[in-house]
Amino acid sequence: PNLLLxxxxxxDLDWEMFLKLYLxxxxxxxxxxxxxxxxxxxxxxxxxxxxxxxxxxxVTTFDGPRCFERNVSASKRCATFIDPRSAPTVTYTxxxxxxxxxxxxRIVLRPGDPLTVSVNVVSLPNAPLDLYILxxxxxxxxxxxxxxxxxxxxxxxxxxxxxxxxxxxFGSFNDKPIFPYSQYTPEPCLSGIPPNCKxxxxxxxxxxxxxHLVNFTSNFNVPNVSVxxxxxxxxxxxDALVQVLACERELGWRNRSAEGSERGLQRLVLLITDNQPHxxxxxxxxAIYQPNDGKCHSRPYAKSISYAYLPNAPGILIYxxxxxxxxxxxxxxxxSLLKKYDVIPIFGIVPLxxxxxxxxxxxxxxxxxxxxxxxxxxxISSSGSDILSVISAVYREVIQNIxxxxxxxSDISVSVSSITCPTGSVLIGQVxxxxxxxxxxxxxxxxTLSDCKTPSSSALTFSVPGFGPTTITVDKxxxxxxxxxxxxxxxxxxxxGNFSCGGCVCRAGWNGPTCEKSICGKPCxxxxxxxxxSRTCQCTNNTAxxxxxxxxxxxxxxxTPKFAGPTCSCTNFENCPTNxxxxxxxxxxxxxxxxxxxxxxxxxxxxWQGKACECPASNYSDCFNTEYKSGLxxxxxxxCSCDGSGKGMCVCYxxxxxxxxxxxxxxxxxxxxxxxxxxxxxxxxxxQQVALICPVSSGGCTYSYNLSPDNKVIFQSKPDCxxxxxxxxxxxxxxxxxxxxxxxxxIKIILIILDYVEVKRWEKELKEADFSKNxxxxxxxxxxxxxxxxxxxAM
Numbered sequence: 001p002n003l004l005l006x007x008x009x010x011x012d013l014d015w016e017m018f019l020k021l022y023l024x025x026x027x028x029x030x031x032x033x034x035x036x037x038x039x040x041x042x043x044x045x046x047x048x049x050x051x052x053x054x055x056x057x058x059v060t061t062f063d064g065p066r067c068f069e070r071n072v073s074a075s076k077r078c079a080t081f082i083d084p085r086s087a088p089t090v091t092y093t094x095x096x097x098x099x100x101x102x103x104x105x106r107i108v109l110r111p112g113d114p115l116t117v118s119v120n121v122v123s124l125p126n127a128p129l130d131l132y133i134l135x136x137x138x139x140x141x142x143x144x145x146x147x148x149x150x151x152x153x154x155x156x157x158x159x160x161x162x163x164x165x166x167x168x169x170f171g172s173f174n175d176k177p178i179f180p181y182s183q184y185t186p187e188p189c190l191s192g193i194p195p196n197c198k199x200x201x202x203x204x205x206x207x208x209x210x211x212h213l214v215n216f217t218s219n220f221n222v223p224n225v226s227v228x229x230x231x232x233x234x235x236x237x238x239d240a241l242v243q244v245l246a247c248e249r250e251l252g253w254r255n256r257s258a259e260g261s262e263r264g265l266q267r268l269v270l271l272i273t274d275n276q277p278h279x280x281x282x283x284x285x286x287a288i289y290q291p292n293d294g295k296c297h298s299r300p301y302a303k304s305i306s307y308a309y310l311p312n313a314p315g316i317l318i319y320x321x322x323x324x325x326x327x328x329x330x331x332x333x334x335x336s337l338l339k340k341y342d343v344i345p346i347f348g349i350v351p352l353x354x355x356x357x358x359x360x361x362x363x364x365x366x367x368x369x370x371x372x373x374x375x376x377x378x379x380i381s382s383s384g385s386d387i388l389s390v391i392s393a394v395y396r397e398v399i400q401n402i403x404x405x406x407x408x409x410s411d412i413s414v415s416v417s418s419i420t421c422p423t424g425s426v427l428i429g430q431v432x433x434x435x436x437x438x439x440x441x442x443x444x445x446x447x448t449l450s451d452c453k454t455p456s457s458s459a460l461t462f463s464v465p466g467f468g469p470t471t472i473t474v475d476k477x478x479x480x481x482x483x484x485x486x487x488x489x490x491x492x493x494x495x496x497g498n499f500s501c502g503g504c505v506c507r508a509g510w511n512g513p514t515c516e517k518s519i520c521g522k523p524c525x526x527x528x529x530x531x532x533x534s535r536t537c538q539c540t541n542n543t544a545x546x547x548x549x550x551x552x553x554x555x556x557x558x559x560t561p562k563f564a565g566p567t568c569s570c571t572n573f574e575n576c577p578t579n580x581x582x583x584x585x586x587x588x589x590x591x592x593x594x595x596x597x598x599x600x601x602x603x604x605x606x607x608w609q610g611k612a613c614e615c616p617a618s619n620y621s622d623c624f625n626t627e628y629k630s631g632l633x634x635x636x637x638x639x640c641s642c643d644g645s646g647k648g649m650c651v652c653y654x655x656x657x658x659x660x661x662x663x664x665x666x667x668x669x670x671x672x673x674x675x676x677x678x679x680x681x682x683x684x685x686x687x688q689q690v691a692l693i694c695p696v697s698s699g700g701c702t703y704s705y706n707l708s709p710d711n712k713v714i715f716q717s718k719p720d721c722x723x724x725x726x727x728x729x730x731x732x733x734x735x736x737x738x739x740x741x742x743x744x745x746x747i748k749i750i751l752i753i754l755d756y757v758e759v760k761r762w763e764k765e766l767k768e769a770d771f772s773k774n775x776x777x778x779x780x781x782x783x784x785x786x787x788x789x790x791x792x793x794a795m
Contacts, residue, residue: 040065045082045480045501050452052112055083056480058502060492063513066503082501084108084477086115086449099124100467109412109449110477116417119462119470121441123399128165128265130216130254131155131391132244136235136273137172139227144272144350147383152222158388162395163266169251170214170222173240175230175278176323177207178286182230209323210240212298215315216252237277239292241345242329243319244269245337247296250317253341266398266466267343270391272380274350276357283327292329294337297322331364335371339405344373344466346394348380348387372405374398374465398466403431404443405463408767411454412474418444452478520567528568539568553578556588564593577612589613615648622648625660637661654693667707669694675713690714 039054048056048067057066057078070083090106104117133155135141135148159166175181207230213223244251254265280292301316338345345368347361361377368375376397378390406414421432422439432441445462456476463469482501490499496515497506506515509530520530524537531538542561553576555561564572576585576592586597590613599608608615623633623640633640634650638661652661672694692707701721708714 039067039069042067043505044483046478046483049082049084049480050111050478055081056501057081058482060502061513062503066501082480082482084110086110086113086447086477088115088117089475094120097124098122099127100464100470102462102470102472104472105470106473106475107447108475108477109447111449111451114446114448116444116446117472119404119443119445119464121402121404121443121464121467123402123435123437123439125437126163126165127399128167128254129159129163129395130167130169130265130267131159132169132171132216132251132267132269134237134240134244134269134271135170135172136174136237136271136275137225137227138174138235138275139229140274141272141350142227143383144274144380145222145225145227147385148272148387149222151385151388152220154388155391156218156220158392159395162392167216167218167254168214168220169212169216170220171210171212171240171244171251172225173210173236174207174228175232175234175236176209176239176283176286176288177320178288178324179231180285181232181236181278182207208318208320209236210243210298210317210319211301212243212247212251212317216254233275234278234282235273235275236323236328237271237273238329238331238334239278239323240319241269241271241334242292242294242337243296243298245334245341245343246294247298247317248341250296250298265468266395267341268346268391268395268398269343270346270348270387272348272350272387274357276360278328280328280330280333286324288324288327290326292326292333294329294333297326331367332371335368335373338368338373338375339371339463342373342463342465342468344398345375346390347375347377348390349377350380350382372463372465374401399437400425400435401431401433402435402441402464402467404445405465406445407460407462411450411452412458412460413448413450414460415446416443417446420444447472447474449474449476452476524568527563537566537568539563539565542571542573553585554583556584559585559591564591570594579612579614587613623650623660625662635660635662654690665692667692669696669705669707672696672705672713 038051039048042048042051042054045056045058045066048054051067053070054067055070057068058081059079062078086107086109088104088107090104092101092103092105094101094103100119100121102117102119107115107117109115133148135145137145156166156168159168207228213225214220253267283289298317298319299321301318347365349358349361351358358377358379365375365377376394378394380386380390404416406416416430419427419430419432420442421427422435422441425432425435425439425441427433435441443462447460454476456478458474458476460472460474461469462472480501485500487499489495490497490504492499493504493506493515494510496510497504499505504513504515506512509519509524511517511519518524518530520535520537524530524539527542528537528539530536539562542563553573555573559572561571561573564570570593572592573585575595577595577597578585579587586592586599587608589608590597590599592598597611597613599613601608625635634652635656635658637656638650638652640648640650650659650661652658655665657663657665669692690706690708694705694707696703696705701719703719705713
């Protein structure tokens with residue numbers, strides 16, 4: 001019953017998937033043998049160590065492949081072998097002031113041999129903090145600005161309740177000083193010529209992308225600044241944020257040092273705004289096409305070309321002229337700079353009268369988080385009275401929620417094997433939350449080296465947003481130390497190979513533990529080389545003096561003196577037979593080797609015969625009828641050859657017999673069918689002369705029967721079966737169809753493999769991307785719906 005259901009079942013299958021599965025199994029079976037023993041295929045120590053799970057035997061007398069699997073090393077009877085493993089090479093004892101560290105800053109990795117390391121993070125009390133307040137000073141931000149001015153002293157005091165080592169800086173932004181983003185600055189003011197420039201600037205005509213006003217200080221006060229006007233709603237918040245990050249030295253950001261009070265430094269930027277940011281591409285409205293380069297372009301305020309008329313203001317920086325050359329930055333650029341400089345942004349969003357952009361900044365926060373850096377988007381009241389609580393809450397969240405960012409490395413895969421959160425904290429996903437001060441969070445990471453295509457050493461940087469990076473240097477085991485020590489033509493290798501890593505690398509044609517075995521059966525001594533394909537010795541020419549006269553024998557052209565024999569141990573001219581007439585070696589009709597001749601072929605397709613190849617294939621004197629000594633050779637019914645004594649003899653054609661093939665055989669094929677039917681076709685010695693060949697056809701095949709002169713069957717040949725033409729055509733068509741299917745299947749498999757590789761590469765690039773793929777949070781649909789209020793009403 002199952003067999004009857006089989007056609008129905010198969011007709012319901014996805015034939016394409018079935019064909020793919022079948023071909024995949026077939027390819028696997030074909031190549032499984034070649035890859036079943038990856039270790040034994042490696043002929044050097046370095047290649048062996050690059051293969052996972054393999055060891056190298058370095059005992060000189062070891063017989064067999066020196067590279068083999070680690071789990072069978074005991075059965076190989078190898079006393080010592082090379083088997084380095086992945087392990088730490090340098091250990092580190094942490095200091096009390098370390099906020100992030102690893103106990104194994106330097107390790108060695110071998111391909112296919114994973115190693116687990118740990119990265120530890122500690123939330124230190126009184127960790128230093130640099131807080132930069134970046135404020136939107138467009139004309140809608142006058143109330144929050146007044147609040148920030150009034151609580152500037154309280155901000156430092158509030159943060160000091162968490163950490164005493166705090167510094168605060170201040171800067172502002174508006175928009176690019178060019179239409180259609182900002183009010184047009186009068187031309188006389190650009191050249192520093194009165195009149196009315198001061199009044200215009202005081203009235204709010206001064207435009208800028210970024211203005212740094214207060215250097216980092218522990219005694220923070222907001223300077224006496226005012227809001228300015230611009231035209232469109234979006235602001236240059238990201239333009240200014242890039243300058244805050246890139247101008248690290250100019251603004252006075254502290255660096256995390258190996259020792260000292262800056263260990264465990266936290267860097268925060270509080271960006272206060274009420275509107276969305278301009279993004280890359282918006283600058284084209286003002287013909288600004290150059291992409292933002294993410295570098296510092298802020299200049300001292302007094303040296304600003306456009307505002308040279310204003311009085312000198314030491315320490316103040318402005319980003320203006322160059323902002324007209326560089327476009328707004330992209331979200332990806334900002335994310336990469338935040339990760340590079342290890343700064344955590346806090347987006348404090350002040351709601352407008354009827355709209356808030358908090359959701360847009362929350363989407364940007366998710367993008368930054370996916371890129372490996374922390375970010376926070378928090379609402380701030382229109383009065384700005386809750387700024388203190390936002391800063392305090394975010395700072396505590398930074399030091400209490402700990403997650404690690406893994407490096408992207410092509411040949412070293414990194415995975416988190418386990419996370420140990422301290423007592424009292426909760427593990428959510430791969431983040432330890434609510435971690436208290438002075439407690440250690442441990443990330444156990446598994447590192448695996450896949451191959452040795454890149455340089456022998458590389459550095460992996462692991463970062464924890466808010467705590468900084470730690471680096472592990474990886475040295476790769478891709479070779480053996482003994483690989484560089486090679487003894488050529490070593491006596492340990494019978495002078496037939498190079499000695500390295502305890503073993504011999506034999507020349508072509510030699511094998512064995514000490515290259516003592518020739519694949520030609522016997523060594524080719526020193527007069528020839530072994531051909532690994534034909535497995536025969538290829539002898540060289542003999543350069544020793546050779547008389548070439550009648551005393552030793554004469555070599556006839558094209559033969560030249562050379563070594564000869566199976567092992568090239570003799571010559572082609574010593575102790576060789578010659579003819580009695582002119583002393584030609586092998587009568588000039590053969591090749592001598594070790595005292596015997598190998599005769600050449602004749603035009604009659606058989607060899608010359610005799611000890612010295614002296615018997616010709618056409619010995620006319622012996623192959624003519626002795627009565628006539630004329631006429632045709634062997635009466636025209638055969639060919640002349642030589643017998644064992646060197647005399648000529650006739651070999652008759654079919655149907656003839658006799659010494660000179662002069663007797664016609666009267667045997668007939670007529671009796672073959674009857675004797676076959678009766679079953680009495682007797683066979684005799686097949687060495688008898690063939691008098692007649694009788695073909696018999698049966699069942700599409702032709703059988704040949706050789707008859708002796710006495711009309712007996714002496715030999716029956718193999719049948720010659722001829723296929724009918726239509727059968728040949730059908731077979732050829734089926735063969736071509738099968739070949740076409742195979743080729744299509746191979747092409748399909750190749751396409752599947754290429755698609756698989758492309759998908760994996762895309763997934764890898766997606767994992768290594770700075771931020772995940774999301775919808776643009778600032779996108780607004782151009783579709784709008786209107787309702788005719790007069791529709792359906794009587795006029």
